[in-house]
Amino acid sequence: MLPINKIIPKAIIFLLVVIMAGTTAKAQTTQPTWWFGVSGAANFNIYNGTTQHLTNTLTTPTAFHKGNGVRPYGSILMEYRPKSVVGLMLNVAYDGRGGKFKDVVAPCNCPATLGTGASYIAIEPSLRLGGASGLYFFAGPRVAFNVNSDFAYTQLKQPNTNSQFSAIRKSLVSGQVGLGYDIMTSSAANVNKVSISPFVSYHPYFGQDPRSIESWNISTVRAGIALKFGKATKIITEVTPPPAAQHDFVFNVRAPLAAPLKRRVSETLPLRASVFFDEGSTQLSPRYITLTSEQAASFKETQLQDATTDMTGRSARQLNVYHNLLNITGDRLRANPEATITLTGASRAGRSEGTLLAENVKQYLVTAFGIDGARITTVGRTKPVIPSEQPGGTKELVLLRAGDRRVDITSESPQLLMEVGGGMMRPVQINTTQTNPMDSQVVMNIDSASQLLKSWSVDVTDDKGIAQHYGPYTRDQESIPAASILGSNASGNYKLVMTGETRKGFPIRKESTLQLVRQEEAPTVGLRYSILYDFNKSDATNAYDKFLTDIVAASIADGSTVIIHGHTDVIGNDAYNMQLSRDRAHDVQRVIEAALNKAGKTNVKFETLGFGEDAGNAPFDNNLPEERFYNRTVIIDIVPVK
Known part of the structure; x- marks a missing residue:
């Protein structure tokens, strides 16, 4: 056996040869943080010191001093390699320290x-120092537990002795230093990493006295190979893309040449057959118009049909009709003595209070209009049949609950219902003057504005260079009344310049032109219909399908223009409400178009818009629950052939 001063250089040379054979690849993955594997090695053991007293009964006549031997080493291992150069290693091994003197x-x-045949179970934690090159150094303690203390002694003219050393230390604490090299055998792109790692280590004699008597000690040079496995992750190479082409915004303007600033309108106003009660009160709200029995005797629903007050964007006249709901109901019950109704009261305080709300409505109809109480059924509920507040909802509960504190009026008597069926209350006909009708609005559209622009504005300049500024806006669609642009002019040609800024800070500019002619009042009478939606719903009920087909579509002459505009209340997200209003408007157009095609009317122009909760175009304010309910609507304006 070679002496230690020759074994160590040869082991190091062996390791360097293996290292030179390894190759490195350009990493396409991260290096694993945790590695697991096995190792195998040869222990080159060197014996020094003296041993002679082998057992309690056997002492050799001559002491043994030096010796050596090669024995196997095998371990299971774990390594922790963070991104820094410092890591940890742990080997749990069978450690052969046998040899021959x-x-x-x-x-x-x-x-x-x-x-x-001395051998141990060894636990070897180490501090690991290494970098990206694969070369690493390690050092740490060794804690060994003896599992074999056999010896074989022979002497000429004496029987051979095979036994176990006495005074064997059950455990040893020593140390080691070493170096190794990790050679990757898996591809650079593979996340499942495999490494073959040759290594060499030196275990000096300190702490390696196998016996508690005499001076025998062991030094070891270990050379071997470890097989390690780790899980990496892909390196996502951030490639800076070339500058993306800026979105080519499309800016278009819709406006009629002849802008009617007023139009006589015959409107079919749906009745929202609900009476809303103020929080904390069971009495009829003073905003509902109530009559004495003498006044009720002369009340006729037809009194509400002719209106001299102009209809603006928010129609006080329509709300006035609705606030006569109890009087309209009383007049209809009085005119149709066979008709009956059901009043369903709802209150979060409980069914008994819901019944009280319904009874108070009944009491008014009985007292003011003389309706037989037997014709009116009252029911109490905690929530309406179709509530606004939904289970699990947490937002805007005050507004939603105000809409659910109400009495709903329903009937199965045909005298009170629309002739198209479906449970709709018969609407009220209103003849009035509409100011700034929808076909006089200048509607501006810029695609993707809500997603890509911080804001945008429009400058409108006439032939004389007089400019008007509108904005800033943030939505895809906005409208300006033609009357606002015309001012006192009878007509005008205008240049529209839209300017804005993208969310990335780039300016944009688009241009368009506009020609307007003032028309004080349209010579034709327009028709207006409305349908109402339940909270957060976008599809019309079957009853409205029949109404849209049999009533609305039937009143559209070939060649007409149909302007459909959807609206929502202010409850909910602005962008969501905008899309909801568009869905409602397009749902109505779908039903009407199908009916027109079936009737052979193909020369009808549609202009379908969604305004969401836009206060500038909302039919009503949003202060009262009935206003919010009436804002959940699609309005259909039929502009006949000029």
Whole structure:
């Protein structure tokens, strides 16, 4: 066996040869943080010191001093390698420290030999220092537990002795230093990493006295190879893309040449058959118009049909009709003595209070209009049949609950219902003057504005260079009354310049032109219909399908223009409400178009818009629950052939 001063250089040379054979690849993945594997090695053991007293009953005549041997080493291992150069290693191993002492001669001139199979279970934690090159160094303690203390002693003219050393230390604490090299055998792109790692380490004799008697000690040079496995992650290479082409915004303007600033309108106003009660009160709200029995005797629903007050964007006249709901109901019940109704009161305070709300409505109809109480059924509920507040909802509950504190009026008597069926209350006909009708609005559209622009504005300049500024806006669609642009002019040609800024800070500019002619009042009478939606609904009920087909579509002459505009209340997100209003408007157009095609009317122009909760175009304010309910609507304006 070679002496230690020759074994160590040869082991290091062996390791360097293996390292030179390894290759490195350009990483396309991260390096694993945790590695697991196995290792195998040869322990080159060097014995020094003295041993002679082998057992309690056997002492050799001549002491043994030096020796060596090669024994196997095998471990399971774990490594922790963070991104820094410092890491940790742990090996749990079978550690063979056996060998053979150099032969001696007893006084009887008898040759004697001594060999040992000493072995241990070793726990070897180490500090690991390494970088990206693969080369690493390690050092740490070794805690070993003896599992074999056998020896074999022979002496000429004496029987052979195979036994176990006495005074064997059950555990040893020593140390080691070493170096290794990780050679990756898996591809750079593979996340499943495999490494073959040759290594060499030196275990000095400090702490390696196998016995508690005498001076025998062991030094070891270990050389071997470890097989390691780790899980990496893909490196996402951030490639800076070339500058994206700026979105080519499309800016278009819709406006009629002849802008009617007023139009006589015959409107079919749906009745929202609900009476809303103020929080904390069970009495009829003073905003509802109530009559004495003498006044009720002369009340006729037809009194509400002719209106001299102009209809603006928010129609006080329509709301006035609705606030006569109890009087309209009383007049209809009085005119149709066979008709009956059901009043369903709803209150979060409980069914009894809901019944009280319904009874108070009944009491008014009985007292003011003389309706037989037997014709009116009252029901109490905690929530309406179709509530606004939904289970699990947490936002804007005050507004939603105000809409659910109400009495709903329903009937199965045909005298009170629309002739198209479906449970709709018969609407009220209103003849009035509409100011700034929808076909006089200048509607501006810029695609993707709500997603891509911080804001945008429009400058409108006439032939004389007089400019008007509108904005800033944030939505895809906005409208300006033609009357606002015309001012006192009878007509005008205008240049529209839209300017804005993208969310990335780039300016944009688009241009368009506009020609307007003032028309004080349209010579034709327009028709207006409305349908109402339940909270957060976008599809019309079957009853409205029949109404849209049999009533609305039937009143559209070939060649007409149909302007459909959807609206919502202010409850909910602005962008969501905008889309909801568009869905409602397009749902109505779908039903009407199908009916027109079936009737052979193909020369009808549609202009379908969604305004969401836009206060500038909302039919009503949003202060009262009935206003919010009436804002959940699609309005259909039929502009006949000029």
